[in-house]
Amino acid sequence: MVARKVALSFKQMKQLTSSFPPAEDLMIAALTTPEGWRLLQEYPCPSPSEAADIAKHLRKQHPADLVAALQTQWNLREKAQEKLDSEAKNKLFTRDGLEQATRKIVAAQRAKRFAKADVTSMIDLGCGIGSDSMELAPLCPDFLAVDISPAAATCAAINLSEISTAKVFCENADNLTSQKTLPALFVDPARRAAVGRVLSPDSWSPPLGKVLEWEKRSPQLAVKMAPGIDLAYLPDGYHAQWVSVDGNLVECALYSPGLAPEGAGRSALVICGRQVKHYRCSTACNPGEDHVQIPQAATLGSYFFDPDPAIIRAGIIPDLCEELGAAPVSTGIAYLTGDSLPSEQDSLGFHCYQIVENLPLKAKQVSSYLRSQQVTRLDVLKRGVALDIAAWRKKVMPKRNRDWSPRTITVALTRVGGAHRCLVLVAVK
Structure with missing residues (x-):
């Protein structure tokens, strides 16, 4: 969508807000003065590379607190585009509001x-x-x-x-x-x-x-x-x-x-x-009902499924298991395993991986495996185990050999049938 430029005059803006008490936010209060509103219309959302030079120029002619308020609004408008697309360039935000x-x-x-x-x-x-x-x-x-x-x-x-x-x-x-x-x-x-x-x-x-x-x-x-x-x-x-x-x-x-x-x-x-x-969720007739628990898989399948958090919170794991012919890797763990891949249309609700190794969750054995594969970067999924990931990564990652080419692998640290395991995964496109 193309952003629509808001070209409100100061008088029009004041007509919209005339019945409101004074703004408690100092930035909004500064930008809704005649001087602040004029500057905001003249410099609505400069690029980050231009903003510093424009602010330096404006501080020679305007109060520092007003320029600071303007800079804050530029930052908010830039950040707001992640949520509101390009039209955010012409909107007004508070920090908490955004x-x-x-x-x-x-x-x-x-x-x-x-x-x-x-x-x-x-x-x-x-x-x-x-x-x-x-x-x-x-x-x-x-x-x-x-x-x-x-x-x-x-x-x-x-x-x-x-x-x-x-x-x-x-x-x-x-x-x-x-x-x-x-x-x-x-x-x-x-x-x-x-x-x-x-x-x-x-x-x-x-x-x-x-x-x-x-x-x-x-x-x-x-x-x-x-x-x-x-x-x-x-x-x-x-x-x-x-x-x-x-x-x-x-x-x-x-x-x-x-x-x-x-x-x-x-x-x-x-x-x-x-x-x-x-x-x-086919198992809940009312939103407050407890989630239905599915028995854990008898054996680890060929594939590993990481459901979207919205699906987990809504209690839709049983429906996903039925759709995939899958089951949780362990009781109460929202990672699933099975032997069948979903269609591309049905795969939006989870990430799908092929399981290539099933290792004990022991630092020496994991580190030895990573060294044998010349791994230079490790992406970690974790559920159902109490580990400090940053500390664990430092413990298991091998020192990089200059001859190694960059290689990233993904591992899931979890319970499989109740036992702590490190599953080595490859994403399925």
């Missing part, structure tokens, strides 16, 4: 749920800098984004300025959820406090229990949560979906029946590049 922002491709998948439910009126509560709102608002003629933080609301108002039907409020969620009926809701509770991450959903702002009560007055409710949430907090009748992007587990989202045509239970949304695949 860290918590939903990736564009994930937000687009979520927006499809609201579109399929024919949602025409909705509120994004806890919108942050507006990353989800940017995908939801174009689909909804009556759209409201809300955040209690003046700095976040300022960013959201600017980032949504090209969507004429979107409104942004700086409000406490309680002020907007007191009426008898509510529109569709997307809620991203605050999960951070002054001391760091808040793990208990009872301590989120607003608490998860309170959010779930709103579903009684809303036809559709979606809640973004940390992917490590305890299954015990997930209510019956809802659908929970864990999402990974390029192998990184990024979120869990909870959907009420009005947004879950697949029904109650659990699923995984696996995204690799531009490829997207849904995996449904």
Whole structure:
């Protein structure tokens, strides 16, 4: 997608944010002054190679703290392109807002749920800098984004300025959820406090229990949560979906029946590049049910499968085992082994390797093998063993001989049938 240039004048920007309290973020406060806004429009996102020279030039004419704020925003815009693509060059971010922002491709998948439910009126509560709102608002003629933080609301108002039907409020969620009926809701509770991450959903702002009560007055409710949430907090009748992007587990989202045509239970949304695949857990009728455990393999097969973390968290290992004709390498370990390769279409949810050696997990034997293979680099997978990988790698890696050509191998340190083993692997394309 080609980035659309946001060319808001200072007057237009102030009209969007005039009802908000002063921004608590010093960078946002500096950049939304007449001088700061003019500089940001003139120098929206220079390349890293140019930024230092531009900043040096600007410090001769402008306050150092303003130039520092500008540099910080350039860095955030550069980093934000990993999540939001090139359009991030013209958006406004806070540090915390960018860290918590939903990736564009994930937000687009979520927006499809609201579109399929024919949602025409909705509120994004806890919108942050507006990353989800940017995908939801174009689909909804009556759209409201809300955040209690003046700095976040300022960013959201600017980032949504090209969507004429979107409104942004700086409000406490309680002020907007007191009426008898509510529109569709997307809620991203605050999960951070002054001391760091808040793990208990009872301590989120607003608490998860309170959010779930709103579903009684809303036809559709979606809640973004940390992917490590305890299954015990997930209510019956809802659908929970864990999402990974390029192998990184990024979120869990909870959907009420009005947004879950697949029904109650659990699923995984696996995204690799531009490829997207849904995996449904066939063993869970409700999201909070315990994972079904599969007996370990009787013997080690020819192949080794490392499932995507979203599949593991969603409890889809039994379905994957059935699909692959595989089983866990050991009881309770989410590495699988089998003798059949999947089709390319079905392989998005896991990495597949051929097992070429099965060694005892003993430093001398592993080191001897690596020396015999003239290994110069070691990639390590680990699950089910308590080892410091950095220290272990130093212990087993042979000293490189000048005559050796660069060679990398992959090993999995795990349990096989209960015994600690080092499996030497070759990736299957």
